[in-house]
Amino acid sequence: MDDRVELSLHIPEPFARPGETPTFDHVDIPAAGATRRPAVDAAEVDMRDLPYGMVRVLDADGRAVGPWASQMDPEFLRRGLRAMVQTRVFEDRMFRAHRQGKTSFFMKSTGEEAIGVAQSMTLAADDMCFPTYRVQGWLIARGYPIVDMINQIYSNASDPLKGRQLPILYSAREYGFYSLSGNVGSRFGHAVGWAMASAYMKDHRIALGYIGEGTTAEGDFHEALTFAAVYRAPVILAVTNNQWAISTFSGIAGAEQTTFAARAIGYGLPGLRVDGNDFLAVVAATEWAATRARTNLGATLIEFVTYRVSGHSTSDDPTKYRPSDEPVHWPLGDPVERLKQHLIALGEWSDERHEQMQAELTEAVRTAQREADAVGALGQSKPSAREMFEGVFKEPDWRVIEQRREFGI
Amino acid sequence: MAQMNMIQALNSALDAVLADDPKTLIFGEDVGYFGGVFRVTDGLQAKHGLTRCFDAPISEGGIIATAIGMGAYGLRPVVEIQFADYILPAFDQLVSEAARLRYRSNGEFWAPITVRSPYGGGIFGGQTHSQSPEAIFAHITGLKTVIPSNPYDAKGLLIASILEDDPVIFLEPKRLYNGPFDGHHDRKLRTWAGHASAEVPEGLYTVPLGKAAIVREGADVTLLAYGTMVHVGLAAIEESGIDAELIDLRSIVPLDIDAITASVTKTGRCVILHEASRFGGFGGELSALVQERCFYCLKNPIERVAGWDTPYPHAFEWDYFPGPARVIAALRRTMEA
Ligand SMILES: Cc1ncc(C[n+]2csc(CCOP(=O)(O)OP(=O)(O)O)c2C)c(N)n1
Numbered sequence: 001m002d003d004r005v006e007l008s009l010h011i012p013e014p015f016a017r018p019g020e021t022p023t024f025d026h027v028d029i030p031a032a033g034a035t036r037r038p039a040v041d042a043a044e045v046d047m048r049d050l051p052y053g054m055v056r057v058l059d060a061d062g063r064a065v066g067p068w069a070s071q072m073d074p075e076f077l078r079r080g081l082r083a084m085v086q087t088r089v090f091e092d093r094m095f096r097a098h099r100q101g102k103t104s105f106f107m108k109s110t111g112e113e114a115i116g117v118a119q120s121m122t123l124a125a126d127d128m129c130f131p132t133y134r135v136q137g138w139l140i141a142r143g144y145p146i147v148d149m150i151n152q153i154y155s156n157a158s159d160p161l162k163g164r165q166l167p168i169l170y171s172a173r174e175y176g177f178y179s180l181s182g183n184v185g186s187r188f189g190h191a192v193g194w195a196m197a198s199a200y201m202k203d204h205r206i207a208l209g210y211i212g213e214g215t216t217a218e219g220d221f222h223e224a225l226t227f228a229a230v231y232r233a234p235v236i237l238a239v240t241n242n243q244w245a246i247s248t249f250s251g252i253a254g255a256e257q258t259t260f261a262a263r264a265i266g267y268g269l270p271g272l273r274v275d276g277n278d279f280l281a282v283v284a285a286t287e288w289a290a291t292r293a294r295t296n297l298g299a300t301l302i303e304f305v306t307y308r309v310s311g312h313s314t315s316d317d318p319t320k321y322r323p324s325d326e327p328v329h330w331p332l333g334d335p336v337e338r339l340k341q342h343l344i345a346l347g348e349w350s351d352e353r354h355e356q357m358q359a360e361l362t363e364a365v366r367t368a369q370r371e372a373d374a375v376g377a378l379g380q381s382k383p384s385a386r387e388m389f390e391g392v393f394k395e396p397d398w399r400v401i402e403q404r405r406e407f408g409i
Numbered sequence: 410m411a412q413m414n415m416i417q418a419l420n421s422a423l424d425a426v427l428a429d430d431p432k433t434l435i436f437g438e439d440v441g442y443f444g445g446v447f448r449v450t451d452g453l454q455a456k457h458g459l460t461r462c463f464d465a466p467i468s469e470g471g472i473i474a475t476a477i478g479m480g481a482y483g484l485r486p487v488v489e490i491q492f493a494d495y496i497l498p499a500f501d502q503l504v505s506e507a508a509r510l511r512y513r514s515n516g517e518f519w520a521p522i523t524v525r526s527p528y529g530g531g532i533f534g535g536q537t538h539s540q541s542p543e544a545i546f547a548h549i550t551g552l553k554t555v556i557p558s559n560p561y562d563a564k565g566l567l568i569a570s571i572l573e574d575d576p577v578i579f580l581e582p583k584r585l586y587n588g589p590f591d592g593h594h595d596r597k598l599r600t601w602a603g604h605a606s607a608e609v610p611e612g613l614y615t616v617p618l619g620k621a622a623i624v625r626e627g628a629d630v631t632l633l634a635y636g637t638m639v640h641v642g643l644a645a646i647e648e649s650g651i652d653a654e655l656i657d658l659r660s661i662v663p664l665d666i667d668a669i670t671a672s673v674t675k676t677g678r679c680v681i682l683h684e685a686s687r688f689g690g691f692g693g694e695l696s697a698l699v700q701e702r703c704f705y706c707l708k709n710p711i712e713r714v715a716g717w718d719t720p721y722p723h724a725f726e727w728d729y730f731p732g733p734a735r736v737i738a739a740l741r742r743t744m745e746a
Contacts, residue, residue, distance in 0.1 A: 011463045017442065104533035104723070155724035163724025166535025182537030183495060184467060217466030218498065247443035248464045321443045378533075382724040392719050399688055399718045407717070407728065 012251035018319060022326040027243075027305065028052070028259075029331055032059040032278075033066020040291045044270050051261035051271035054305065057280035062341030068284040074348040080121055080279050081339050081349070083141035084113040086361045088336065090146060091136065093365050094153055098314045102377035103153045105167045109134045111277070111309035111327070112242055114335035117141040118282035119208060119238070123176070123290060129208040130178045130191040132215075133168050134240055134308075142175045146365060150372035155382060158375045162387040185211055185218035188237070192227045195235035195293070206234040206293040213260050213303075214245020214253050221263075225301065229267040232298035236289045237269075239301070240276065242308035247321040261303035269301050276304030277332040279339040305332065385409055413609040414601040415586045418560035419449045419525075422567040423487065425613045427457045430485065433571060435462040437472060437489030437525075446491055447527055447586060473499040473524065477507050480520040480576075487571055493528035493580055494537045500545075507576040508551030521574045525567070528556075529637050529684055530721055530730055531584035531594065539721035541636075541685035546578045547661050547694065553577040555618060555660040558585065558639040559606035562659060565616030572615065582636040590637060591644035592732035619663030623672070627654035630678035630743055633669065633695055635661060638682045638731070645736035651744060653680075661691055669695070670702045677708040678743045682736055687715035709746040712739040 016022045035053035038046065057069045064072075091108040098106045109116065116135030120142055123129070129138055139149065151158040153167040161171060171179035178187060178194075191209030198205045211221055216239055228235055239260045243250050253260075264271025270292070274285040282304065289300035307330040311318045318324075343349030375381050389396065389404045396404075413421060426433045435450055441464040444451030453462040465472045469490055476486040490496045496503070503524070511519040530539035546554045555570050555577055557563035563581070570577040584590045588600040601607035624639060629651060634642040635658040646653045654672050658665065673679045679699050681692040692713040699711055714731045722729055 009460045011441075011459045013442075013459070105535075159724070164536070164720070164722045166538070166723050169535070182535060183497075186498075214467045217468040217471065219468065219470055220498075245438075245467055246446065247439045248441075248467075252464045253466055315446070378724070385725055385728050388719055388722045388725040388728055389717070403687075403717045 012256050014249035014251065014322070016323050016326065018321065018323055020323055022323045022329040024329060024331050027331065028054070030054050030056070032056040033069070037067035037288070040288055041295070041297060044268055047270050048265055051259050051264060051273050051303070054273050054275055055281045055285050056275040056278055057284060058278045058338050058342055062338065062345040064280055064342065068281060070284065072280065072283070074343065074346060076121065077279070077339065077343055078349065080117055080141070081336065081343065082357060082361070083117040083121070083137060084279070084336050084339065085358060086364070087113045087117065087137040087140045089358070089361050090140065090149070090365050093369060094150070095314065097153070097369070097377070103155070103167050104378055105314055106153065107133050107168055107313045108310040109136060111330070111334060112240060112306045113137045114279045114282050114339070115238070115240055115276050115304050115306065118279050119286050122283050122286040123208060124205070125176065127206050127208065128176050128178055128194050130187045130194070130210060131180055132184070132210045132212055132240065133180060134212065134242070135210055136168065139170065139172055139175055139177055144172055144175050146368040147371045150369055151375060154372055154375070154377045156372065156376045156378070157381045157383050158372070159383060162390070163383045164387065164391070185215040185220040188220045188224040189227065191235050191237065192224045192233045192299070195233040195299070196227070196231050199231070199234055204294065206236065206290060208236045208238060210238050210240060212245060213239055213241035213250050213255065214248060216260055216263065217253050225263065225267045225269060228299035229269050232296065234293035234296070235299045236286065236293060237299060237301045239303045240306060241303050242306045244308045244312070244322070246312045246316060259303060261301060264301035269299055271301045271303070273303045273305060275332055276306030277335040277338060279335055280342070307332065410608050410610055412602060412607050413560045414588070414607065415557070415560045415563050415581070416447060416449055418564040418609045419567055419581065420451060420453070421609060421611065422564040423450060423453055424456070426487070426568060426571050427453060427461055429613055432483065433485045433487060434460065435487045435489070436465045438465055438467055438491045440464060440489050445489060447583065449525070450489065469495050469499040470502055473502040473507065473522070476522045477502060477510065477520045480522045481510065481518045485521050485571060487523045487525060490524060490526040492538050493526040493542050494540045496524070496526055496542065503546070503552060503576070504549050508549050511575065512551065519574060520576045523567070523570045523573070523577045523579055525579045525581060527583035528580040529582050529584055530726060531590060531637065533723060533726055535723040536720045541683065541716070543580055543661055544685060544689060544691040547691050551575070552662065553618060553660065554580065554662045556580045556582065556636040557659065558582065558636055558657050559589070559604070560601055560609050561606040562616050562622070564609055565614050566618065566659060568613060569615040569618050573618065580636065584637050585640070589640045592641035592730065593644065594727050616659070618660045619665055621659055621665035621668040622657045623654065623668070624657050625653070625655040627652040627676065629653060629676055630680060630740060631656060631669070631672040631676045632680045632682060632740070633658060634682040635659065636684070638684055641731070641733055642682050642736055645733040645740065648733060649737045649740050651740045653740060666698065666702070669699065673699050673703040674706045677706050679707070680712045680714065680736070680739045680743055682714045682731065684716050684731060686718045687713060688718045690715050709743050712743050714739045
């Protein structure tokens with residue numbers, strides 16, 4: 001008789017599919033204020049509990065509580081709220097622009113705005129972020145002209161990237177925003193290299209790399225963590241865990257048994273797990289990690305726990321693979337509503353002011369879109385076809401010169 | 410027989426092999442419950458079970474590495490890479506592992522894997538959803554590279570690829586998924602409905618690798634193409650009024666060298682067409698082969714029509730794409746020169 005165990009292949013499955021009742025019981029969420037805040041120069045070996053906790057500041061009543069709460073200037077918070085709302089209004093409008101045929105493609109960050117916005121406002125003007133497509137709020141928080149974002153999305157004659165790149169894959173060096181590309185994960189190591197260069201030059205600048213939780217499966221993620229740890233690079237490595245990677249839930253990226261923050265432990269890096277829908281928590285965790293980076297204590301891995309409220313992109317229909325009411329069951333709420341509630345609780349904001357701001361920002365996006373529309377949407381206007389042949393090399397070689405001639409310009 | 414577009418034909422191929430051989434299985438990003446971003450694996454998990462068609466982590470290197478391991482064990486994995494542009498993170502697995510396992514182990518191990526991936530432009534996908542990487546695979550000894558141009562071939566070639574004991578890169582022209590696109594982007598879209606090659610048998614059948622198809626017979630010039638460009642080439646021939654012979658290579662490794670030399674020997678002229686950028690493209694290999702084997706029959710220099718030597722630019726999709734006008738110009742040049 002053969003009493004050996006028959007092997008079976010495990011394939012992770014999400015907790016609810018369309019038609020089933022959504023649940024997030026599997027996401028461990030400690031109370032606001034419950035997770036400790038170690039001294040900024042604490043040793044990594046003494047912080048190995050943090051990847052399993054969750055840095056949270058805002059409680060259910062919108063109060064800032066616990067060790068990660070600090071005195072924050074209400075004006076700073078209002079600016080954060082404004083940038084988040086601006087991001088949401090802008091993205092909704094561009095999503096509609098895609099439906100109207102004005103562009104080929106668009107992606108939204110609805111529900112995740114706190115991450116890009118808060119980090120953009122927390123890091124220094126000359127720090128460099130290596131973004132994903134999910135942090136357009138970074139640019140908006142730094143005042144990048146919305147009309148230029150739309151021109152890029154339209155690939156029109158005023159597109160700062162000359163029609164060469166897919167919509168929203170911006171590049172904005174002056175705004176600390178590294179060139180985006182369509183292949184996911186491949187810039188994560190660039191953030192580490194940039195940080196190593198800064199250290200090599202005895203500079204003061206640090207870098208921030210973003211990666212989606214799905215993309216942590218790429219080798220790029222693990223390579224970047226290794227280099228960051230080995231060279232103690234002054235970098236913050238941020239995983240935006242929005243639960244979904246197109247149609248695959250985070251379990252397919254390895255979340256069934258552990259957290260993404262806990263990946264840090266194996267590399268000897270500090271790992272923080274942070275409420276990504278809590279503006280104050282994002283700021284606090286980013287400040288903590290930035291201080292470590294700026295004082296030669298090296299890299300920190302931060303997992304921001306959040307939720308992708310919209311579809312993956314304009315090409316996606318999330319009701320095909322997750323319950324259509326899943327977003328309303330997300331336990332960490334809406335980052336905009338939570339910051340608004342906090343400001344109101346402080347006596348620094350009101351529903352009326354919020355509505356007024358919303359109207360103002362909607363008008364600002366409309367005005368910017370009118371300006372971009374006047375230049376032309378996709379197909380109505382484009383840069384000179386000469387631009388297609390420029391920038392392959394610093395100086396064009398004979399192939400491009402001949403081909404440009406063949407093309408007739 | 411049923412009318413199928415290319416997506417349905419590929420789905421039907423996968424369905425048939427899953428039903429036929431329990432050692433075949435499918436995995437890749439978003440291919441499981443959802444059925445793939447282009448819907449090629451739609452319904453296969455529900456029909457054949459969770460372990461026969463499942464989602465993979467976003468790790469192309471991991472997908473191909475594990476497929477090789479499964480293949481070495483004795484399975485026949487069929488993996489999807491969501492866009493051909495994203496095969497590159499797995500390049501070392503293909504070049505140093507899949508392509509050499511048989512040779513270096515003296516036949517003890519081999520990698521009977523099929524890597525399916527949509528390639529090519531024409532959908533405003535920008536730089537990283539539009540590329541045609543076939544030449545870099547053709548350069549690697551030990552890999553086969555297959556590119557269908559219609560639903561009937563897509564199904565038959567895919568089944569033949571899966572049955573191969575050697576690794577196959579199966580590139581699907583995504584612009585042909587829903588219809589025979591001929592490069593006239595400003596005209597009404599055509600679907601596969603009513604197209605002869607959209608008559609696709611149910612069940613298993615194969616179209617052999619390494620056997621080109623003569624799409625149109627002609628006397629004066631040979632036009633070599635594959636994938637999307639077969640349809641662009643056909644439109645160009647019809648519009649030019651030139652009596653060209655159009656050959657659909659179907660697979661570039663193995664390459665049907667006999668079909669090529671027979672045609673060029675007959676016509677004495679040759680135009681090569683691909684969407685990938687020109688320099689170092691597969692057209693260079695074809696041109697060299699034709700020159701080596703048909704030099705004394707050639708009446709005129711061989712012409713190549715290809716994408717420009719730049720990345721695929723979003724706003725300039727149709728300036729980049731080698732459409733019928735550029736093919737006609739090349740056909741004329743080779744007739745007049
Ligand atoms: C190298 C590579 N593989 C696959 C893709 C296709 N793709 C684009 S986005 C995406 C999902 C990414 O998910 P995640 O990292 O969780 O980020 P999110 O979109 O959820 O913010 C995939 C698979 C790609 N763009 N690049």
